[in-house]
Amino acid sequence: MELFLRNLFLASVLLYLFGAVISLILMKRQKACNIIANFICIAASALGAAASVIKILWVNGPIGIFGFKSAIPFVSLDMKVDNLSAIFLLALSILVLCVSIYSIGYISHYIGKRNIGLFNFLYTTFILSMIFVLTSANAVFFYISWEAMSLLSYFLVVFESEKEKNQRAGRLYIIMTHLATAFLLIGFMIIYSYTKSFDLFGSSAGIPEAARNIIFILLLIGFGTKAGVIPLHIWLPYAHPAAPSNVSALMSGIMIKTAIYGLIRFLLCYLGIEHTWWGVVILVLGIASAVLGVAYALMEHNIKRLLAFHSVENIGIILIGLGVCFIALAQNNELVGGLALTAALLHTFNHTLFKGGLFLGAGSIQYAAHTKDIEKLGGLIKKMPVTALFVLCFSLAISAIVPFNGFISEWLTYQSLFANIIPGQAGLNLISILAVAALGLTGALAAACFVKLFGISFLGLPRSNQALKAKEVPVTMNIGMGILAALCLIVGLFPFTILRLIDQVAIDLVGSSILGQLHGGFLIVYYPLKVSANSISPLALLIVLIALILISLLVIRIIGGKYIERKYGTWDCGFEALNARMQYSATGFSKPIKIVFKILFRPTRKTTFEGDWLYHPETIEYTTSFTSVFEEYLYYPMIRTIKQFSQRTKFRIQTGSIHNYLLYIFIMVLALMLYNRFV
Amino acid sequence: MNSMIYILVQILVIIMAAPLVNGIIKKIKALTQKRKGAPVFQMYFDIYKLLQKNSVVSEVSSWIFKVTPYIVFTTAIAAALLVPVSTKLITQQIPGDFIMLVSILALGRFFMMAAALDTAGTFGGMGSSREAMISSLIEPSILVSLFTVGLISQSTSLPQIMNAVQNTGVPLLHPVYIMVFLALLIVIIAETSRIPVDDPSTHLELTMVHEAMILEYSGRHLALMEYGAAIKQLTFITLLVNILIPSDQLIGFTGIGALALSLVIYLLKVVLLSVIIAIIEVNTVKFRLFSIPNLAALSFILAFLGILQYFILGGSHV
Known part of the structure; x- marks a missing residue:
C-alpha cells in the first residue's frame, strides 16, 4: 500500500513537472499549449487528491516520498506526507482541478496577446512549489520551496506587467513577502543553533524556554504576513486584483493557507504548545483580522479587492479556531483543542472551496464585462444565469449561511469557543466571549457585503454599456465553478465526509478523536452533527425547507387559485423614466455602515x-x-x-x-x- | 412519531398565533390613540385576501424576486421549529441550536435584501442597505445573550436551555437574566422592525426599512413576506418568554392535558410580551437612523454585563 501510495504522489509531482516542460516546448502553439497544460494539471491534481484521501484513510504515520541527499551541506530534498500535509494537499488538489478546468476557457482570451506557454509554465511550477512547501520534511527544503512559491507567485502577479498599477502591486507583494521570509529564516536559524538539525519531524527538546518564545514571535510574523493577518495584510488587496483571476483563486484559495500549514507544522507539531499566551496572541490577532477584514471589504467596490479583504477576514476566523486550540492545549485540554483544531482545519478547507470559487466568479465577470468595478455592473443575472447561480452559492457559503459549508466550520468554531469558556479563568473567558461577538458581527457584515456584491453586480439594471453587452462565459469556466459550488453544498449537507479525514489529523496532532464526540454517521438520511449535547442537521433543515415550500405552494394554490402574474415597471414615484442611475449604488449601499464605523475608515467627501x-x-x-x-x-x-x-x-x-x-x-x-x- | 407530533404542533401554534401578535399590538396602539382600531384578527383577513389577488412583478426583476417570498416564509417557519413553544412537547433532541437559528434567519434575510435590489428601484436599495446595517449591529448581542443562557445550561440547544432554566426559580429576579432579558428585548424590537428602530406602519422613505424592502411585492408574494415577518417576530418572542419566563415547571403532571395547559400559559405570555412591545412602541418615537447603533450598543453592553455577572455570580438560583 505504501509503495503504491508513494508512486501515486510521485506520479502526480512528475505530471506537474511534465506539464511545466511541455508548456515551454509548445510555447509557439498557444491554443494547444493551453489545453494540454491544463489537462495535465487536471490529471495530476486528480491523482494528488486520490492519493491524499488514501493516505489519510488507510495509511498510518508519515510516508517518505522522495529523499535526495545532496553534496551541499544541509540541502536535502526530502519529501514526506503525513496526515496534516495530506489534508492541505487534498484542498490544493481539489482547487487546482477546478481552476485548471476553468483556465481552459479563461486563458483563451489571452491567446495571441500574451505568452501563454510562459504563463502555463509559471502556473504549473507555482502549484508544484506549493506542493513542495506542504510536503518538505526539513526546514531548508521548506525554505527553498517557500521562496520559490513567493517568487513564482510574484511573476504571476505581474503577468500583465504593462500596467503601472500591477507593477506597483507586485513590488509591494515581493517586499512584504521577503520581509516575512527573513523572519522565517532567523527563526529556522535559531532552531538549528539549538538542535543541530533541520529535520521537521525531529525533536525540539534542546530548545530552551526563552528561545521558543522568540521563535514563536518570529514565525508568527513570518507566516502571518503570508496569511494576511492584520496589520501585515496590506499586500493582499493589491496583489490579488493584479493577478489573473485563476491565479488569484490559487493564491487566495491555497497559497495563503500554506502559512496556516506552517503555523501548525512548526508551532503545534514541532515546538509543542506550552504557553497560554501564544494562543491568546493568535486569538486576538484572529479577532482583529476577522472584524477589520470584513469591515474594509464592505468599503471596496473593486470585486477582487473586496474578495482580498474577505481573505483577511477568513484567515481571522481560522486563527480564532487555531488560537482556541493553542489555549486549550496549553492547559492540557485535549478535547477542546481537538475540536478547535478541527474547526480551524475545516474552515481552511471550506475557504479554499468558496474563496477559490468567488475569485473564479470575479474572473468570469471580468471576462464577460471587462471591468472589476461593481459600480459599473448590474443585471448580469439575465446575461450570465449560470455564473450568477454559482456566485450566489459561494456568497451564501462565505456568509456562513445554512445549508452551505461555511456554516459548519463556523458552527464548530462557536462550539469550541463555547467549550473553552470554563469558570475560573476570567481573562480567557472574556476573550472567548469577545471572539463570539466578533464572529457574530463578522458573519452579519459578510452577509451584508455579499448582498452588495451579488445584488449590485448581478441584479437590477446594467449600470454601463459593458454590463449591457456581457455574455455568458465559456462552458469550461462554468464547469470549474460548478464543481466547487457543488462541493460547498455537499460539505455543508454531509460534513462527515470531510470531518472523517480531518479527524485523523486531529488524532495525529492532538491525540484525541473528535469524531467520537461529533456523533453522526456516514451518508445516513437523518444527519445530525453533535458536540456533546448540541446538534445540528443541515440536511434535515434542507428537507424541512423543501417540504415547507411544497406545502405552502399547495396551500396557496388551494386558497388563492391559479397564479396570475402581471409584468409592470418598478415604482418610480410617478416619474415614469426609471433608469439605471436611480438604483442604489454599491457606495450608497455600504454608506450606513461606513458612517457607523467611521472611526475605522475616516471617510472624507x-x-x-x-x-x-x-x-x-x-x-x-x-x-x-x-x-x-x-x-x-x-x-x-x-x-x-x-x-x-x-x-x-x-x-x-x-x-x-x-x-x-x-x-x-x-x-x-x-x-x-x-x-x-x-x- | 414523537418528532412528527412536535413539528405539527409547533407549526400549527406558530402559524395560527403569529398574526395575532400584530393584531394585539395594533389594537393597543389604536386604543391609546383613542381610536377603535382594526379587529385583532385583521391580519388573518388581510393575508387571506392577498393570497387571492394577482401578483404584479417588476419587468426588471429576475427569479430571485419570485423565490424570495417562499424562502423568507419557509426559513421563518424552520427557525420557529427550533424554538419549542412548550417543553412538555419535546422529549428528544432537535437537530438544531441557536447558532443555526441565527443562520437560518440570515438565509431569509440574505434573499430579502437581494430581492430588494432586484427591482432596480431606489426604495429597495434603501431598505436593503439599512437592514444590512441594523442586522449586523444587532447580531453580536443576540449571540452573546444566548451564549450566556447557553453556558448556564451547558448547551447551545434551545430545548435544553429551556429545561435548565426551569430549575432556577424565578429567573427574572436574577441579575444575569435581567440583563439578558433587556438585551433580547432590544433585539426583538430591532429584528421585528418596531419603533424605535423602524416604523411598521409608515411608508415614508426617510424612515422605512422593512417596508422599503417589500415595497414592490403584491398579492401572494406580499402575503408570504408579511406572514414570514410575523412568524419571525413570534419566534423571537417565544425565545424570550420560554427562556426568561419559564412556566412549565409549575405544571406537575404530564400528558395531553399538561401540554394543553402549557400552551395556554405560553399564549398568555406571548400576549403579555406583545403588550409590553406595544407599550414601548406607543411611548417612544422613531430614532434617527444613526442613533440605532447606540441602541444596538446598549443591547450588546447589557448582554456583555449579563455574561460578566454569570462569571461572578453563576447562573443558578440566588
Missing part, C-alpha cells in the same frame, strides 16, 4: 457644484474616499523614517565608490575570521 448650488445646479460632483488606516498611520510613517535614514547614510556609508565597498567586505571577513579564531 467632497461635493462641488457648478452654477446656482441651491436650486438649479448645472452639475454636481460628489467624491467620497476613505483612508486605509494601516497604510496611513503605520506603514507610511515607517517608510518615511527609513527614507530619511537612507538619505542620511547615502553620503557617508553608501558612497557608491567600489573601493569603499571592498574595504567593507575586507573588514567583515577579517572580523569573522577573528571571531572564529578566538571564540
